[in-house]
Amino acid sequence: xxxxVESGGGLIQPGGxxxxxxxxxxFIVSSNFMTWVRQAPGQGLEWVSVxxxxxxxxxxxxxxxxxxxxxxxxxxxxxxxxxxxxVEDTAVYYCARESPGTGTADRWGQGTxxxxxx
Amino acid sequence: xxxMTQSPSTLSASVGDRVTITCRASQSISSWLAWYQQKPxxxxxxxxxxxxxxxxxxxxxxxxxxxxxxxxxxxSSLQPDDFATYYCQQYRSYWTFGQGTKVEIK
Numbered sequence: 536x537x538x539x540v541e542s543g544g545g546l547i548q549p550g551g552x553x554x555x556x557x558x559x560x561x562f563i564v565s566s567n568f569m570t571w572v573r574q575a576p577g578q579g580l581e582w583v584s585v586x587x588x589x590x591x592x593x594x595x596x597x598x599x600x601x602x603x604x605x606x607x608x609x610x611x612x613x614x615x616x617x618x619x620x621x622v623e624d625t626a627v628y629y630c631a632r633e634s635p636g637t638g639t640a641d642r643w644g645q646g647t648x649x650x651x652x653x
Numbered sequence: 654x655x656x657m658t659q660s661p662s663t664l665s666a667s668v669g670d671r672v673t674i675t676c677r678a679s680q681s682i683s684s685w686l687a688w689y690q691q692k693p694x695x696x697x698x699x700x701x702x703x704x705x706x707x708x709x710x711x712x713x714x715x716x717x718x719x720x721x722x723x724x725x726x727x728x729s730s731l732q733p734d735d736f737a738t739y740y741c742q743q744y745r746s747y748w749t750f751g752q753g754t755k756v757e758i759k
Binding site: 581582585629637639640641644645 | 685689696742744747748752
């Protein structure tokens with residue numbers, strides 16, 4: 536069964552750093568496009584970053600230069616390193632797998648809450 | 654960047670109603686359009702991809718149509734489990750989501 540489980544969220548002060556993890560099972564992370572999407576409290580969905588099967592990456596302008604997406608093939612795990620966090624980064628962060636069959640996200644994790652506050 | 658605009662923002666309907674949600678793209682996205690359902694505290698769930706293809710396991714009362722810049726999601730007969738928020742998403746260039754449509758009980 537395909538499953539994604541995020542962890543690493545929590546309360547952090549502005550300017551701080553946090554690393555989110557997304558442990559995958561039932562498929563190989565490095566063979567798929569993997570994405571982070573976030574949702575601020577009571578708001579809509581915002582694409583954050585993608586890592587392609589070849590290893591190249593892309594970021595939303597709102598996080599470029601502060602966030603880094605990566606993966607550990609040996610652990611079949613996706614990461615999001617978040618530096619210089621801002622209050623406006625407060626959100627539930629979801630990892631998602633892009634299915635080759637649909638061309639978009641067919642599996643999502645349960646989400647992990649990041650709260651940036653002093 | 655491609656912007657997505659959904660309407661309405663909120664929709665009040667009764668069980669058995671036919672419901673239509675509209676999504677407009679700021680430029681042509683061909684058929685690279687998906688629809689998701691999200692319930693409170695849960696991750697989004699894929700309903701429709703490539704504008705009109707029904708994801709496996711999704712009830713046939715859900716259907717999608719459109720291409721280019723205008724798209725619709727239709728629920729033919731609203732069921733109690735369908736009260737939720739629906740998002741359109743373009744995936745022609747990265748991903749952009751509409752602002753969401755909350756379907757409420759009338």
